[in-house]
Amino acid sequence: MQSTSTNTAAPVTAAASPRTFLRWLLLPLVILAGMGLSVEAGLLGPLGVQVGHLWATLSIFGVGSALLFLLLLLSGPQRGPSLDKLPRWQLIGGFLGPIYVVVLTLATPHIGVAMTMIAILSGQVGKSVLIDHFGWFGATRKRVNGERWLALALIVVALVLIARG
Structure with missing residues (x-):
């Protein structure tokens, strides 16, 4: 018996699938760390x-x-750091x-905790966007687009709303 169904899904490359899975696995851990x-x-x-x-x-x-x-x-045994070989800026x-x-x-x-955290978040995201955009500190370059500017603006709006509330 032959199946008449066809697979219309886009092919998934071997490299993209584990990376996407890892990304979705790490996201909740990072959110939990932020809660911490x-x-x-x-x-x-x-x-x-x-x-x-x-x-x-x-x-x-x-x-x-x-x-x-x-x-x-x-x-167990770890490969210890060789601090004399590291660029000083990494420290x-x-x-x-x-x-x-x-x-x-x-x-x-x-x-308060909420105001402190949203202010820290606005600083973190603002600087992170610049680090990604320019590829500072060896980060992979990711140009700032409209969605990233909007996200940053919404965080600033949240900061203002929490400050007023």
Whole structure:
């Protein structure tokens, strides 16, 4: 018996399918990580008021460093970094992380978690669009189009609405 149905779907290339699957798998994880940042901001604000903003930041990074150290020990042999061979600009993130957390600790008690997070989001998306557009830091270039400008504008509108609400 022969089947009379025809497959009208576009052929899927072997390279595109796993990449698309990975993209859809990672998206919820990134959303959950973003939710974690909101929780972190909610915890850091009161902690900063109680113990001081710099001590709160140090405690967060201390706990995170201890956790990462434990994960490194449990994950088996790792190829360690060769810091002397890395371009120095790649280590800038080591300065940006604590600055970000100190700003969270300072801002959250005064403007609230929602306002802090949407303001951070607007800064992140705005700079991310530029990084993608120009291919800075080795990122794959992705030109800014109308949809990206609209998305950025909507985030700014959300920032204004949350500030007014």
